Amino acid sequence: xxxxxxxxxxLKDAPKDEVSKNAQFLIRAGFIHKEMAGVYSLMPxxxxxxxxxxxxxxxxxxxxxxxxxIMSTLQSKEIWEKTDRxxxxxxxxxxxxxLKNGNEVGFGWSHEEPIVEMMKSFLTSYTNFPKFVxxxxxxxxxxxRAKSGIIRCREFVMKDMYAFCATDEQNMDFYNKSIDAYxxxxxxxxxxxxxxxxxASGGFxxxxxxxxxxxxxESGEDIIYVNKEKNIAVNxxxxxxxTLEKMDMRMEDFEEKKxxxxxxxxxxxxxxxEQMALYFNDKDGIKKPVYxxxxxxxxxxxxxxxxxxxxxxxxxxWPESVAPFQVHLIxxxxxxxxxxxxxxxxxxxxxxxxxxxxxxxxxxxxxxxxSDLIGIPKRIVVSTKTLEKNSVEVKMRNEEKSELVxxxxx
Amino acid sequence: xxxxxxxxxxLKDAPKDEVSKNAQFLIRAGFIHKEMAGVYSLMPxxxxxxxxxxxxxxxxxxxxxxxxxIMSTLQSKEIWEKTDRxxxxxxxxxxxxxLKNGNEVGFGWSHEEPIVEMMKSFLTSYTNFPKFVxxxxxxxxxxxRAKSGIIRCREFVMKDMYAFCATDEQNMDFYNKSIDAYxxxxxxxxxxxxxxxxxASGGFxxxxxxxxxxxxxESGEDIIYVNKEKNIAVNxxxxxxxTLEKMDMRMEDFEEKKxxxxxxxxxxxxxxxEQMALYFNDKDGIKKPVYxxxxxxxxxxxxxxxxxxxxxxxxxxWPESVAPFQVHLIxxxxxxxxxxxxxxxxxxxxxxxxxxxxxxxxxxxxxxxxSDLIGIPKRIVVSTKTLEKNSVEVKMRNEEKSELVxxxxx
Numbered sequence: 001x002x003x004x005x006x007x008x009x010x011l012k013d014a015p016k017d018e019v020s021k022n023a024q025f026l027i028r029a030g031f032i033h034k035e036m037a038g039v040y041s042l043m044p045x046x047x048x049x050x051x052x053x054x055x056x057x058x059x060x061x062x063x064x065x066x067x068x069x070i071m072s073t074l075q076s077k078e079i080w081e082k083t084d085r086x087x088x089x090x091x092x093x094x095x096x097x098x099l100k101n102g103n104e105v106g107f108g109w110s111h112e113e114p115i116v117e118m119m120k121s122f123l124t125s126y127t128n129f130p131k132f133v134x135x136x137x138x139x140x141x142x143x144x145r146a147k148s149g150i151i152r153c154r155e156f157v158m159k160d161m162y163a164f165c166a167t168d169e170q171n172m173d174f175y176n177k178s179i180d181a182y183x184x185x186x187x188x189x190x191x192x193x194x195x196x197x198x199x200a201s202g203g204f205x206x207x208x209x210x211x212x213x214x215x216x217x218e219s220g221e222d223i224i225y226v227n228k229e230k231n232i233a234v235n236x237x238x239x240x241x242x243t244l245e246k247m248d249m250r251m252e253d254f255e256e257k258k259x260x261x262x263x264x265x266x267x268x269x270x271x272x273x274e275q276m277a278l279y280f281n282d283k284d285g286i287k288k289p290v291y292x293x294x295x296x297x298x299x300x301x302x303x304x305x306x307x308x309x310x311x312x313x314x315x316x317x318w319p320e321s322v323a324p325f326q327v328h329l330i331x332x333x334x335x336x337x338x339x340x341x342x343x344x345x346x347x348x349x350x351x352x353x354x355x356x357x358x359x360x361x362x363x364x365x366x367x368x369x370x371s372d373l374i375g376i377p378k379r380i381v382v383s384t385k386t387l388e389k390n391s392v393e394v395k396m397r398n399e400e401k402s403e404l405v406x407x408x409x410x
Numbered sequence: 411x412x413x414x415x416x417x418x419x420x421l422k423d424a425p426k427d428e429v430s431k432n433a434q435f436l437i438r439a440g441f442i443h444k445e446m447a448g449v450y451s452l453m454p455x456x457x458x459x460x461x462x463x464x465x466x467x468x469x470x471x472x473x474x475x476x477x478x479x480i481m482s483t484l485q486s487k488e489i490w491e492k493t494d495r496x497x498x499x500x501x502x503x504x505x506x507x508x509l510k511n512g513n514e515v516g517f518g519w520s521h522e523e524p525i526v527e528m529m530k531s532f533l534t535s536y537t538n539f540p541k542f543v544x545x546x547x548x549x550x551x552x553x554x555r556a557k558s559g560i561i562r563c564r565e566f567v568m569k570d571m572y573a574f575c576a577t578d579e580q581n582m583d584f585y586n587k588s589i590d591a592y593x594x595x596x597x598x599x600x601x602x603x604x605x606x607x608x609x610a611s612g613g614f615x616x617x618x619x620x621x622x623x624x625x626x627x628e629s630g631e632d633i634i635y636v637n638k639e640k641n642i643a644v645n646x647x648x649x650x651x652x653t654l655e656k657m658d659m660r661m662e663d664f665e666e667k668k669x670x671x672x673x674x675x676x677x678x679x680x681x682x683x684e685q686m687a688l689y690f691n692d693k694d695g696i697k698k699p700v701y702x703x704x705x706x707x708x709x710x711x712x713x714x715x716x717x718x719x720x721x722x723x724x725x726x727x728w729p730e731s732v733a734p735f736q737v738h739l740i741x742x743x744x745x746x747x748x749x750x751x752x753x754x755x756x757x758x759x760x761x762x763x764x765x766x767x768x769x770x771x772x773x774x775x776x777x778x779x780x781s782d783l784i785g786i787p788k789r790i791v792v793s794t795k796t797l798e799k800n801s802v803e804v805k806m807r808n809e810e811k812s813e814l815v816x817x818x819x820x
Contacts, residue, residue: 005475005477006477007477007529007532007533007538007541007543007574008532009531009532011531030532033528033531035481035482035484035485035486035524036484036486036515039482039484040482041479041480041481041482041524041528042479042480043479044477044478044479047478047479047480065415067415067416067417067454068454068457069451069452069453069454069457070451070452070457071445071451072445072449072450072451072565073483073548073550073565074445074446074449074550074564074565075445076445076446095507095515095517096507097505097506097507097517097552099552099564100552100553100554105446105505107505107507107517114445114451118443118451119417121419121421121443122417122418122419122440123417128417131417133417138483138548140483140484142507142509142510143510144510154484154509155482155483155484164417
């Protein structure tokens with residue numbers, strides 16, 4: 001894409017109340033636009049990154065055999081009352097409003113209850129199981145304090161997946177496969193080495209551990225305890241002598257780290273479906289409750305964590321798999337030479353390479369600064385000087401030195 | 411996809427309060443799930459149709475040079491007060507709620523104001539123009555009575571596009587190109603022959619006509635007047651002697667038709683940007699207001715209109731370009747022959763054909779009824795009988811007769 005056509009511009013300053021690096025860089029580079037505290041719109045560059053993350057997550061979920069749906073934002077009071085989660089004292093992040101007839105409606109901060117309710121139309125016999133569904137949905141949460149930029153928002157894109165199973169075995173089988181799929185996702189987006197499956201307490205319905213996926217990150221909101229050698233981690237809740245002994249570990253085996261939660265998985269057993277009355281008939285015609293587990297990844301949050309992990313004082317440094325473009329082609333050509341830069345751009349595009357082409361009539365210094373801020377992994381500079389040698393100058397965003405490469409070899 | 415894996419099932423009955431054909435068929439076939447009056451979730455088959463419509467619209471908008479973004483659902487009171495459209499007496503479809511600090515927030519029923527506000531960060535000089543942006547966004551509207559199924563919802567997907575221009579010429583040039591692009595969209599989704607650009611009154615900011623795109627449809631909520639010969643139409647508002655005389659036409663030249671609005675375009679001139687204070691500096695450094703026009707297509711509504719137009723007593727009949735799958739492969743094979751059906755399925759998939767494969771262990775009558783209800787354009791039946799002739803039976807959903815085709819020729 002020609003940068004002259006892009007409607008966003010880089011900005012000198014981020015809004016003063018933005019303290020997080022991710023919001024500062026993403027706003028200044030024109031990836032997101034701040035609507036209000038904790039609410040951001042996605043601009044073309046930001047949407048490209050989100051779509052790349054989505055695609056990776058989507059592919060891994062489909063590999064698991066999950067089907068994609070989209071649930072509604074508007075939610076009915078009656079459904080959430082079944083599990084006593086309509087009450088603002090029980091769930092403190094509801095946004096609520098009223099229909100014209102005075103009936104209350106909620107705005108989806110989660111979709112566990114509506115999805116279980118919906119499945120009553122479709123899951124009735126043991127032959128229907130297992131079934132897996134996922135969605136990329138815009139969640140709305142009335143957070144007291146929205147901080148950390150797009151890492152904790154009042155509005156954000158989440159991938160939530162649900163497994164509906166007839167037996168504990170079916171459920172645990174999918175649970176374990178999902179852990180592998182999640183680790184693949186984090187590896188593919190470039191966070192593999194610093195993302196841990198952490199054990200957390202099991203919650204209301206089960207005495208087993210639940211699991212979180214935590215990325216080590218100085219600006220993270222969580223504290224985790226990591227054993228690098230054994231490649232395991234636990235969260236703060238269960239970092240105590242008694243619990244660790246059950247795992248055959250000691251507190252001294254772990255190192256304290258700041259981390260950001262990028263995913264979580266949760267096994268409800270049959271608890272949630274019993275509350276909601278989602279039953280099926282087994283082989284012998286006996287009514288049994290459905291096993292449920294849920295699997296979340298914060299898609300826009302992941303973009304924020306990527307910025308927090310990969311940056312320097314000049315700007316962001318995107319891993320190739322999620323970069324808005326693969327190549328930032330910068331033309332410093334004047335007049336007649338500009339045509340040559342156009343040609344290089346068109347040839348790269350023809351080869352299927354995603355190129356942001358800085359064809360703007362701007363100073364070189366500004367182009368380089370913008371390029372560093374935007375953080376596309378590979379920068380290619382074409383100028384009258386490089387053209388004299390029939391070459392372009394190639395530099396990786398995360399390296400210092402550049403090299404001349406002949407245009408033909410590009 | 412194997413139908414045995416699909417979690418949705420066809421249902422005998424739609425909810426009793428659904429009177430529209432589109433909701434009845436879409437719910438019964440498992441394309442959508444009703445959450446409450448006027449609120450539907452998209453199931454896998456429905457999401458596939460919506461994604462196909464989106465892709466067509468997306469391609470045509472990109473052809474126009476428009477960039478994709480996504481604005482937030484949460485909206486700030488201050489922005490809408492600038493045009494006096496926060497007041498419930500002025501705009502009666504707002505959903506509103508409160509942040510924890512007591513500040514009111516709204517939920518996006520339109521994005522005209524926030525997009526104009528946002529552009530203040532980016533459009534400052536005459537060299538920045540023209541710029542075009544669009545989004546596929548989930549609108550929330552507090553309709554008094556949600557009826558007509560997914561044609562008039564409280565929550566729906568809309569493509570809205572905005573043109574920001576420095577001059578009236580730039581603006582009108584894009585306006586006219588967009589009319590062509592919209593007509594291409596309606597042609598590609600299969601509604602070309604029955605969709606008209608209708609002239610409507612110009613509204614607040616301009617004395618020219620605005621334009622709607624209306625699809626002739628018995629269950630439509632609008633009345634339009636069509637002159638088939640000249641291929642033009644007008645809406646009810648301007649169907650009077652005086653206005654038609656200006657167009658050199660008479661009332662008798664038009665035929666009354668019921669129609670559903672599938673798109674609309676609107677020229678704000680400089681009115682909206684003056685209200686919102688979006689100005690730029692022209693060549694001579696003089697401050698001037700920006701020209702704005704907006705362009706909407708209801709994506710989920712379009713799915714509903716397609717069902718209303720293309721159906722028979724047995725179910726839906728999808729045009730190929732937006733069908734959830736291209737082929738419905740139905741196996742009536744038993745035991746050993748089932749393998750042969752699997753092979754045909756896998757070969758079709760390998761060729762890049764989108765196939766829904768009914769591999770379920772169900773009666774033939776049920777399979778045919780489901781297939782007619784779901785409405786995939788081409789049905790291929792493979793049975794022991796057809797296999798004896800090394801053939802399959804091919805039938806188009808909108809035709810009566812079927813023909814035997816040799817498997818090799820498939």
